[in-house]
Amino acid sequence: MGRYHYVFPRWTNLLLPGAIFMAMVAPLYVVYVVAYGFSPMTTDVGYAPDQVIEYSHKLHAGELGIDCRYCHNTVEYSAKASIPPTQTCMNCHTQIHKDSPKLEALRQSYEKGTPVTWTRVHDLPGYAYFNHSAHVNRGVSCVSCHGRVDRMDVVQQMQPLSMGWCLDCHRNPTENLRDPSEVTNLGWSFKGTEQELVDYHDFWQDHNNINPSQDCSTCHR
Amino acid sequence: MSTIVIDNTFEDPTRRAPLVLNHHDFGSVTDEVCWVNESPKPPLAWYITFVISLSLLGMLGGLIMYLFATGVGVWGNQNPVMWGFPIVNFVFWVGIGHAGTLISAILFLFRQKWRTAINRFAEAMTIFAVMCAGLFPGIHVGRVWFAYWLFPIPNQMNMWPQFRSPLLWDVFAVGTYATVSVLFWYLGMVPDLATLRDRSKTKLRAILYGIFSLGWRGSMRHWHRYERGYLLLAALATPLVLSVHSVVSFDFAVAQLPGWHTTIFPPYFVAGAIFSGFAMVMTLAIPARQIWGLKNFITMRHLENMNKIILLTGSMVGYAYSTEFFVAWYSGAMYESFAFVNRAFGQHWWAYWIMVSCNVLTPQVFWFKAARRSIPIMFIACLLVNVGMWFERFVIVISLEQDFLPSSWAYYKPTWVDIGMLVGSFGLFMTMFMLFIRFLPVIAIAEVKAIMPEANPHRGHDHHDDDSDHATMEARS
Numbered sequence: 142m143g144r145y146h147y148v149f150p151r152w153t154n155l156l157l158p159g160a161i162f163m164a165m166v167a168p169l170y171v172v173y174v175v176a177y178g179f180s181p182m183t184t185d186v187g188y189a190p191d192q193v194i195e196y197s198h199k200l201h202a203g204e205l206g207i208d209c210r211y212c213h214n215t216v217e218y219s220a221k222a223s224i225p226p227t228q229t230c231m232n233c234h235t236q237i238h239k240d241s242p243k244l245e246a247l248r249q250s251y252e253k254g255t256p257v258t259w260t261r262v263h264d265l266p267g268y269a270y271f272n273h274s275a276h277v278n279r280g281v282s283c284v285s286c287h288g289r290v291d292r293m294d295v296v297q298q299m300q301p302l303s304m305g306w307c308l309d310c311h312r313n314p315t316e317n318l319r320d321p322s323e324v325t326n327l328g329w330s331f332k333g334t335e336q337e338l339v340d341y342h343d344f345w346q347d348h349n350n351i352n353p354s355q356d357c358s359t360c361h362r
Numbered sequence: 363m364s365t366i367v368i369d370n371t372f373e374d375p376t377r378r379a380p381l382v383l384n385h386h387d388f389g390s391v392t393d394e395v396c397w398v399n400e401s402p403k404p405p406l407a408w409y410i411t412f413v414i415s416l417s418l419l420g421m422l423g424g425l426i427m428y429l430f431a432t433g434v435g436v437w438g439n440q441n442p443v444m445w446g447f448p449i450v451n452f453v454f455w456v457g458i459g460h461a462g463t464l465i466s467a468i469l470f471l472f473r474q475k476w477r478t479a480i481n482r483f484a485e486a487m488t489i490f491a492v493m494c495a496g497l498f499p500g501i502h503v504g505r506v507w508f509a510y511w512l513f514p515i516p517n518q519m520n521m522w523p524q525f526r527s528p529l530l531w532d533v534f535a536v537g538t539y540a541t542v543s544v545l546f547w548y549l550g551m552v553p554d555l556a557t558l559r560d561r562s563k564t565k566l567r568a569i570l571y572g573i574f575s576l577g578w579r580g581s582m583r584h585w586h587r588y589e590r591g592y593l594l595l596a597a598l599a600t601p602l603v604l605s606v607h608s609v610v611s612f613d614f615a616v617a618q619l620p621g622w623h624t625t626i627f628p629p630y631f632v633a634g635a636i637f638s639g640f641a642m643v644m645t646l647a648i649p650a651r652q653i654w655g656l657k658n659f660i661t662m663r664h665l666e667n668m669n670k671i672i673l674l675t676g677s678m679v680g681y682a683y684s685t686e687f688f689v690a691w692y693s694g695a696m697y698e699s700f701a702f703v704n705r706a707f708g709q710h711w712w713a714y715w716i717m718v719s720c721n722v723l724t725p726q727v728f729w730f731k732a733a734r735r736s737i738p739i740m741f742i743a744c745l746l747v748n749v750g751m752w753f754e755r756f757v758i759v760i761s762l763e764q765d766f767l768p769s770s771w772a773y774y775k776p777t778w779v780d781i782g783m784l785v786g787s788f789g790l791f792m793t794m795f796m797l798f799i800r801f802l803p804v805i806a807i808a809e810v811k812a813i814m815p816e817a818n819p820h821r822g823h824d825h826h827d828d829d830s831d832h833a834t835m836e837a838r839s
Contacts, residue, residue, distance in 0.1 A: 148568045149577075157576060172515050180518035305520035 165256050183299040189297035190260040193246045203291035204328075209283055209325040220272040222257055227251050262296050263287065269304075280321040281348045282329070285310070291327045307360070311353040318345040370472075371661045371735060381476055381813050383658040390809050391659075395554075396561060402504045404800055407653045412796040418789020425782045426501060434504050438776040443762045447780035448502040453755040454638070455495035456536060456610055457631070460603060461639025462488025463539070466546055467599035469495055470592075474666055478809040479659045482554075483650070485547040486802070490794040491642070493539045494787045499532070507625055508816045528612035539602050546595045546693035546705045552578050553588065554803035607635040614758060621701035621761040624689065632681035637675035637721070638751035640668050644744040645793065648737060650804070659805050669734040672747065674723030679754075684719065701761055708764065709773055713757050720750020 177183060201207050210216060210224035227250045234244060236273045251256045263286075265271050277283070283290065288299030298304060310317055319341075329336045345351070353359075370379045380556040382391065429436055439446035442705070461483040469477040500509045512533050514522050523530045556578035559571035578584060611631035614622040644665065651660040692700040705714045724746045732739065765775045811817060 148565065154577060175510075176516040176518070182518065301518065303518040305518045308520045344419055 154291055155206070170194055176361070178196045180305075181303040182306075182313075185298055187297060188262060190262065191295070192260055193258055195243055195294075197294045198290045199292055199294050209327075210291075216273045218274055220274065222273045227257055238251055241298060262298055263302060265302060269360050277324050278321060278343050279351055280318045281310075281314070282317070282319055282324045285317045289327055304360075308355065311355050311359075314351055314353055315342045315346055317343045318342050318351060320345065320351070321349070326341070371666050373557075376759065379663055381479065381661065381663065382810060383661055386814070388814070388816060391814070392557060392807055393809055394655070394658070395807050395810075396558060396804060398560065398799060398804055399558060399801060400563075400658075405630075408796060408800065411792060415789050415792035416581060418786050419793045420789075421782060422786025422789055425779055425786060429501060429779065430506055436777060436779040438780050440633035440772060440774070442765050442767075443760060443774040445502075445759045445762065446774065447776050447784060450496040450752070450759050451784055452498040452757045453610055453613075453759075455491045455498070455753045455787065455791075457607060457635035457637065457638045457751060457755075458493035458509035458642045459488040459495065459543070460607060460632070462486075462491075462543060462644050462790060463546070463599050463603045464636050464639065465643070466753070467596040468603055468614040470596045471600060474757070476664050477812045478813055479661070480643060480647060480668075481551065481809075482547070482806045483804055484639075486795065486798045486804075487646060488543050488639070489540070489547060489642060490791050490798070491639075491795065492536065492543065492566075495538065495793050496536060497787065497790070498783075507610060512645065516802050517548050517556050522746070528609065528616045530610045532571055532613060535539055535606045540608045542595065542599050542602055543744065544732055546592075546599055549588070549591055549595060550809070551803065551808055554577055554806060556580065557807055558803060561756060569581070604632055605635075605668075606774055607631045614715060617706045619701075619762070619765065620697040621686075621705065622758070624686065626682055626689070630679070630686075633675050633678040633682065634721075634751060634754060637672060637679055637725075638747065640672050641744040641747035641751070644668055644672070644740060645748060648741050648744075650799065652798070654804070656805065658808060665737075665740060666734045667742075669728045669740055672744070673725045676721055676747065680718075680722035683722065698778050701764075704764055704788070705761055710757065710760050710763075711755050713760065716749050717753040717757050718748040721754060724750065 147281070212229055213222040214229075216222040222240065227247060230247055231251055234247060238244060246257060249255075286300055286302070288297075290296060319329065319331075331341055333341070369379070386395075396424060437446055439448070462481075465477050465484040466481045467761050468479075499512070500506065503512070505777070510524065511521075512530075515527075523533075535776075552575055556575035559575050560570055562568040562571055607650065608628035608631065611627035615624060615627035617623060641839045645659055647668075648665070651657050673779060680796050687702050687706075693699075705711075723744050727739060727743060761773050764771045
């Protein structure tokens, strides 16, 4: 026998079950971290950057009741909903609060002809092709993806906008469907019994022939 | 210890051939095997091999960096041969890895006692071969940063691997095989690691071997659980010998391509895998027993037994080659016939004939007892078998180059990166193997003792057993 027969103190016996436990749990932990920690559900939801102008959707869309499409006017015709040009704002603000210090950046933009440098909140990756008109015209409301913007002072991302989240709806769109005339009515809710609601969803799915594609090339072109 | 050459290759039903030669007792077995790890310096041959292997491993690392930085265009993979060298190498190395489990599990369950001298060795070789194999699909995916997509990990994209694809089955088959092989190898090594721990002369060795021997004391209860665990793992590993290469063969057989889409593939691949695995065990064992003086444990009888298995599996492979041709003709399918005629007489005819001559003709020398017992002949034969089995996978993958659509026909040419990576994978394999020889017990010390005459409780009452009169019952650890 060598000189080092007993190099380990007795308590090291406890390390072995610990090591086996770690070896079994560590992979699960890593998978959990990758699946949830790196998900946009964790990293992106709640993103609410400060803007150069303290524009309140709550005031404009909520209290004043301006329709979404007054500003985001291409949403029904194009892939992009479009951020309104300064001129759209000035339709009113040449008359209303025209000297407000809060609108300084807006007036600067108007005089110089340079756009307001809004910070984008809902930003899909460049390799994902999303078409607003395809959704809005088939009765998918703004609220399904953007939440109650008419109640937000500062716009914040409400949904993960991850691929899995898109697919969830593409696989089971029924509950996000409504009468296309109600898509910009963010506070709308169905009034009726549960069965009537089911029939309502089914009706619009049938009526608009909603059968969303799940091919890779639907979004990655 | 003097090495008197004793012939233990006789076949005499009245006498059991000794598997450990030169009057070893339990103590001298331990001393001799541990000397490989405990000698102050390894032999010169170890240094030479290690330096060469390490340089090749470095080259492999450099080439992989080059591949990552540039893209898969550095390989010769080109339409229609999209698989090329990486998949050839993958199948080659997975095949090599099959001898380990066969020796450790199947021969164990069949009570083939001669396996004890070579099983540690073969299992180590298996694990390192599976490491080499695992490398190639990983870098072949193109976007290596997405290589983890091979595994079904829940993710924000709701995206899963294609569960109907044999490529995914491969991930599980090879992953299971690697896990079970490592467990089996490690479990068998625990008593021997404890022996090394108890003999260590420096504190560092005592601590490291101590950690890995998991507090083994060699008590009756330890042995009892060890034997149970080993038996269970052997039973678990046995189906893997057949399943892993069957699944690898599905990569080809499930594809609807002439020359690939055949039911013969699973058994044919398994036979080929065992064939190449044994050839690789021999390729490593012959020099190793020479250099480290392990001839008393890996005896001529062991080598001869392995040569017999090589003869058997080589002939099975040859039979499969001829069956493929027969079926191609008998099926009357013109595409199938074309694929096989093309293999033998098409643009890569030379690869086909290298394969046939190395795999089918070479092992036939082992019909002769003199060849089975001649070190130079068996060494050369095993090297040729290694070459032939690599070419077998090459021939199969390359049959892609003339597919259904003549406009896409091409001549596959590997690039220097392809060849460098093949050579480099041997660097990885040999580096791991050299480290294994130097730092871990190369022969299952405890198991070898169990097959010595001294281990037989009836020894002394058995008048046939005349080879062990002056051995002592000195069991260690």
